[in-house]
Amino acid sequence: MRKLIKVIVGTLLPVLLLSTMGASSVQATIAGPSTHAQSAALIDVTSGRILYSKDGDKESRIASLTKIMTAIVAIEEGKLDAKVKVTPSSFAKEGSSLYLKLGEEMTLENMLYGLMLRSGNDAASAIAEHVGGSEEGFVLLMNKKAEQIGLTRSHFMNPHGLDAEGHYSTANDLARLTAYALHNPVFKRIVATENKSAPNPNESWEYSWHNKNKMLRLYEGADGVKTGYTKKAFRCLVSSATRDGQQLAAVTLNDGDDWNDHAKMLDFGFEHFPLIEIATQEQPVQNMELVTGRGFKYPLAKGEQEDITKTLVLLDKRTQDAVTENKQSTDPSFGLAGRIEMQLKGEPIGSIPVYYKGSYIPPEPPIADATIGGIGEVTNWVSAWKAVLSRLLSP
Template sequence: MIRLLLAFVAAGLVALAACSPALAAKSAAAPSLQAPAAVLVQPDTEDVVLRRSANERRPIASTTKLMTALVTLEQADLDDEVTAVRYNALPAESLMGLQAGDRVTIRDLVRGLLLASGNDAATTLAVRVGGSRRAFVRMMNRRAREIGLSNTHYANPVGLDDPGNYSSAMDLAKLALVLMRNPFFARTVDRQAATVEIDGHKRTIVNRNTLLREAKWVHGVKTGHTMQAGYVLVGAASNKGVRLVSAVLGDPSEAARDADSLALLKWGLARYRRTTALRKGQVLARPKLAFRDQRTRLVAARRVRAVARKGEKLEVRVVGAPAEISGSVPAGRRMGTIVVSRRGRELARVPLVTATAVTAASFTDKVDSALPVPWVLILVLALLAACSLLVVFRRRRQVRRRQTRARRRGDTETA
């Protein structure tokens, strides 16, 4: 799956489909953005729908915590309870509200990391999962290399400005796509708030991503802001089965960041649709029945739905279907394969099966099939002629017999 996520980056495809009036994106033109770097990707089609300085290395603020979350989710158990470490925060830093020595689960630390963007949560996770901040940062950079984030490097697990802490819009989108495969992560970043328990006391934390309250079709992912990075947001949205991930970096204000993200996601959603490429029971072939002038239906065993650009058609072809069927065949017997593709890339293989049972040909069917129609007519006429001659011959014999008996009776009376 990670290879698939990386493939759309290498492909660098730009979606060209027409825009839909849905979601109020009525113009085919790309939205005007204030962000100096941005990207919009559609993971199913592997399209890079829009890019602006997408591979430029820039400071990324608290979106650094996306990698902190990934390493934690891959290396730790959510139910494990750990002790919070001391964190000396500056006045403007985002915090979950931990005190040194507080008992808290990894699950709640990740919630505090992603929703409240807690630097204290990030530091505790780094120390408890990696053994130390430095060791954890090495784990972050190793994981970045493994998933192909070629324009990313981490200097801390928090996201504070540092020359060695940077990424790109494209790398952030790729990282978000990897993370969204994790159900706990996907549910967490789609929440407006969550209740966590810190040292036995419950506390409600609010998601700093206010887009979730503005649009129901937005489902994440992470905000960030520092003086050097400006305002950063990695977004995710879905509508009617179409998914998108966006990233905007360096926006001048929180309002501009949110407006850019909404405009990108809204515009992208209007350019795609989830369509039915194949219906269950759809007839794809009609092979002949051996020894009969009849045909049967071969149908799709299941439905296939896929995302495509507006106006784009998916390819459906049949492989291995017989031209003729002989013998008895039950309903639902596989008789070939249906291949569904998009732009030459295979999406699904579906069995091609018999719609109804097929009975074997009878002896009469085989005889009728073996003899051409003109010869059958000749044979029938010959049989009728033979029968007629036989009847005439029998009648003549009967007449001769009656005449013979009559002559014998006449001879007897004369004598």
């Protein structure tokens, strides 16, 4: 059994490593639009490909763009219907506020709307204390999440973004964070909301929040994400938009003309880098009794499709026998034969599983589980492999 495990581990390890290698390492080479930003980035949300970057790795203050991380950590770690209490340390925070009263309680979901639509610093602190046990505990979760999704030039010191030494990120990291967060349906719904009402336990009137993000009203297809400003960070903005099934996210830091610059950046992405279908689910593999386990799309400039190469990587026979032994026909690992690796000009951009014809083909993952080009990439087949490995190594 030990020899079998060694064979399986040796074969599986390259597969599992695919979840951390990234399409985002391949950046577009077409000159992007001019902007007034100190740094900027544009990303395709589905693939994680950076389409445009201006000083994208420059570490900068990010103001309330911090709340993108606050929101996704709270959504993943908390319960939306749980009541969040306003404590003395979260009450009356400086800067933008929801003006929550001391001791007031509100569901986490409603508080997240206040956080993202009105940028409430009091909401940020209350959420952090509720989810993390303390603001410091929550900040640990923020930095852990940054590490998990590969943000190598980001560090968080608080959940609201008020200026603090050691609190920074980059345009490229914020683009990757936003792409990751937009694959979460709760986050996606909240940041696309223009107006939201919430119960007020202390008054006869309800809270009514109007989204500060003017892009939702200025740009066709806009559906997010967050504004930011401090006296040291200046104007910061992350926006997103969807057209013809493709979602892009733009980031600018220290930009005095951000609304117009974001429109130019998004226009540039949609015009020059449409999402191209490279493979479809259950597509036959040439000269093999195999079919693809899911489809694959990638944003490509004119002429780039000719530079796409595909490599078929098959599991060895002993590994295949091990993973199919005693499996039910509806197990995602049943019939798994290997994978097709996709490269653009020699750089990896993603992979898709392949199955033997006639075996069970799991359904395409929803957008929340789809490949994000190395940004916290999660796929059904990778998850299945991890489960198989866990079962084989268990006593």
